[in-house]
Structures are given as C-alpha cells and as structure tokens.
Amino acid sequence: xxxxxxxxxxxxxxxxxxxxxxxxxxxxxxxxxxxxxxxxxxxxxxxxxxxxxxxxxxxxxxxxxxxxxxxxxxxxxxxxxxxxxxxxxxxxxxxxxxxxxxxxxxxxxxxxxxxxxxxxxxxxxxxxxxxxxxxxxxxxxxxxxxxxxxxxxxxxxxxxxxxxxxxxxxxxxxxxxxxxxxxxxxxxxxxxxxxxxxxxxxxxxxxxxxxxxxxxxxxxxxxxxxxxxxxxxxx
Amino acid sequence: xxxxxxxxxxxxxxxxxxxxxxxxxxxxxxxxxxxxxxxxxxxxxxxxxxxxxxxxxxxxxxxxxxxxxxxxxxxxxxxxxxxxxx
Numbered sequence: 656x657x658x659x660x661x662x663x664x665x666x667x668x669x670x671x672x673x674x675x676x677x678x679x680x681x682x683x684x685x686x687x688x689x690x691x692x693x694x695x696x697x698x699x700x701x702x703x704x705x706x707x708x709x710x711x712x713x714x715x716x717x718x719x720x721x722x723x724x725x726x727x728x729x730x731x732x733x734x735x736x737x738x739x740x741x742x743x744x745x746x747x748x749x750x751x752x753x754x755x756x757x758x759x760x761x762x763x764x765x766x767x768x769x770x771x772x773x774x775x776x777x778x779x780x781x782x783x784x785x786x787x788x789x790x791x792x793x794x795x796x797x798x799x800x801x802x803x804x805x806x807x808x809x810x811x812x813x814x815x816x817x818x819x820x821x822x823x824x825x826x827x828x829x830x831x832x833x834x835x836x837x838x839x840x841x842x843x844x845x846x847x848x849x850x851x852x853x854x855x856x857x858x859x860x861x862x863x864x865x866x867x868x869x870x871x872x873x874x875x876x877x878x879x880x881x882x883x884x885x886x887x888x889x890x
Numbered sequence: 891x892x893x894x895x896x897x898x899x900x901x902x903x904x905x906x907x908x909x910x911x912x913x914x915x916x917x918x919x920x921x922x923x924x925x926x927x928x929x930x931x932x933x934x935x936x937x938x939x940x941x942x943x944x945x946x947x948x949x950x951x952x953x954x955x956x957x958x959x960x961x962x963x964x965x966x967x968x969x970x971x972x973x974x975x976x
Contacts, residue, residue: 704909704910705928707909708906708907708908708909709907754943756939756942756943757939758936758939759932759935759936759939760906760907760932760933760935760936763932
C-alpha cells in the first residue's frame with residue numbers, strides 16, 4: 656500500500672524538568688529518559704487567568720505547548736492522551752464514593768476534549784478539534800489521525816500529546832512509569848516523514864516521547880507498534 | 891467587615907481557583923456573574939456545591955429566588971446567615 660506522508664513544520668515540548676527547546680535537544684541526544692519531579696507546572700502566561708484557572712497540571716502542560724505557536728484557526732487540533740486528566744478523574748471518583756457530591760468544575764475539565772476546547776475558547780479559534788486515546792498505541796493513533804487530516808486537505812494540524820504518571824491507586828496494573836510531558840508536532844502537507852506497515856514485529860509500542868526523540872535525532876526509522884506500523888524519515 | 895462576608899469571599903476564591911484575586915478585590919455588592927467578578931454557569935454550580943457542603947444549604951436548581959441569592963456576596967451572606975444548618 657502507499658504510505659501516508661506529511662511534513663513537519665515545527666515542534667514544541669514541555670516537562671517539569673525540560674522547559675526549553677535546548678533541554679529537549681540534549682535529552683534526545685543523550686537517549687536518556689526524562690525524569691519528572693512532581694508538582695512543577697508551567698505558567699501558561701499567554702492565557703487569561705479566568706480561563707487558565709480551570710486547567711490542572713496536565714492541561715496546563717498541553718496549553719503551554721499550544722501557546723508556543725501563533726493563534727491559527729485554520730490549524731486543526733488532534734489531542735492525543737492515553738490517560739487524560741487521570742489525577743483529576745481519580746480524585747472525582749474518590750469524592751463521588753465518599754460524598755456523592757462532586758465538583759462540577761473538575762468534572763467539566765476531566766472530559767477528554769476539555770483542554771483543547773478551553774484553548775480554542777481562550778484564543779477565539781474556531782479550529783476543528785479531535786480528542787483521542789488508544790492505550791499503548793496512542794502515539795501511533797495520533798500520528799495517523801493528524802497525517803490523514805493533512806492528506807485530506809488540512810493546511811496544518813497541531814498534534815498534541817500529553818500524559819503524566821498514574822496515581823498510586825493504579826499501581827497493581829503496573830506499567831512502565833511515564834514521566835509527565837506535553838508535546839506538540841505541527842504537521843503540514845509534505846514528504847519529510849511517512850507512515851507505513853511492514854511485515855516485522857517490534858518489541859513494544861512507541862509512546863509520544865519515543866516519537867519526539869526520533870524527530871530530534873537522525874535515526875532512519877521508528878517502530879510505532881508491535882504489529883508493524885513504522886514511521887520513516889524521508890527528508 | 892462582616893465575618894460571614896469575609897468567609898464567603900474566601901470560599902469563592904478557593905472553590906473557584908481564582909488564583910490572582912484577593913478578598914479585597916471582590917466588591918461585596920457587585921454582581922458575581924457575567925459583569926463584576928465575571929463568573930460563569932460552571933462557577934455557579936461549583937459555588938452551589940461548596941455552599942451546600944460548608945453550610946448545609948440546599949438550592950432550587952434554576953429558580954428566580956436562587957438567582958437573587960447568588961446576585962452578590964452580600965446577598966449570599968444574607969441567605970447563608972438565615973438558612974444555614976451548620
């Protein structure tokens with residue numbers, strides 16, 4: 656089959672311990688995992704405080720990377736997060752079990768597309784928003800959605816990945832710990848990269864940090880999923 | 891200042907994450923919603939839950955009377971003062 660192709664116009668990323676582009680370049684070059692100290696969150700200085708107050712840390716990280724580009728109503732947003740506002744959702748479930756009265760504000764912001772919606776309201780951008788979660792294949796699903804939108808005629812697609820460590824409650828379902836991060840890749844029509852399938856299994860599914868490291872380094876190819884989807888560098 | 895008014899201002903700031911506002915910034919007689927403080931419908935629900943928990947109040951979801959009680963901090967303080975159960 657033909658591969659899905661796209662160009663990459665720009666990238667942005669934020670984590671509690673990696674707050675500049677240079678820090679991310681160094682991180683990618685070292686091939687070392689980013690370790691995220693708890694608690695730190697970005698300022699999101701561009702957003703009006705009355706709207707910013709709604710967002711918790713995960714949302715603020717996503718907003719921080721979105722605000723690193725100019726407002727652009729023609730640029731669709733694909734919001735891809737495996738767990739979304741999991742800290743918030745867990746706290747809501749605990750409160751529901753305890754008191755049967757949950758915070759309407761926290762509930763409204765725990766919906767998966769809420770942060771992207773908050774962003775479009777704050778910047779008055781009538782942009783198309785797609786929010787998705789696809790387990791360990793969230794990075795692959797986000798890339799495919801964004802690449803298909805570009806192929807379908809979108810002039811620019813902002814692909815936002817974000818996640819943070821799971822609350823301790825989920826430790827019985829132990830997964831490799833994911834440090835907190837938000838990443839934005841701005842896809843445009845072009846042929847810098849291709850997504851395709853090959854008859855070769857990989858050891859694990861790639862997460863969004865693996866994708867960013869691939870983008871920032873020189874490797875020719877990244878295995879996106881165990882089942883054979885790959886991302887190839889062409890330019 | 892009436893201690894109940896000060897208490898309600900603090901409750902509003904804390905429950906609605908008004909991170910850059912102090913109790914002195916809130917005019918007790920100014921409208922809370924749209925104009926004045928600029929709160930919205932989600933804030934109204936949030937504040938309703940907070941008042942319910944702290945003072946044991948109950949509200950009719952969307953009555954004219956409830957709107958009057960939520961008009962300003964002063965109006966809320968008068969309502970809390972006369973209807974609180976804790």
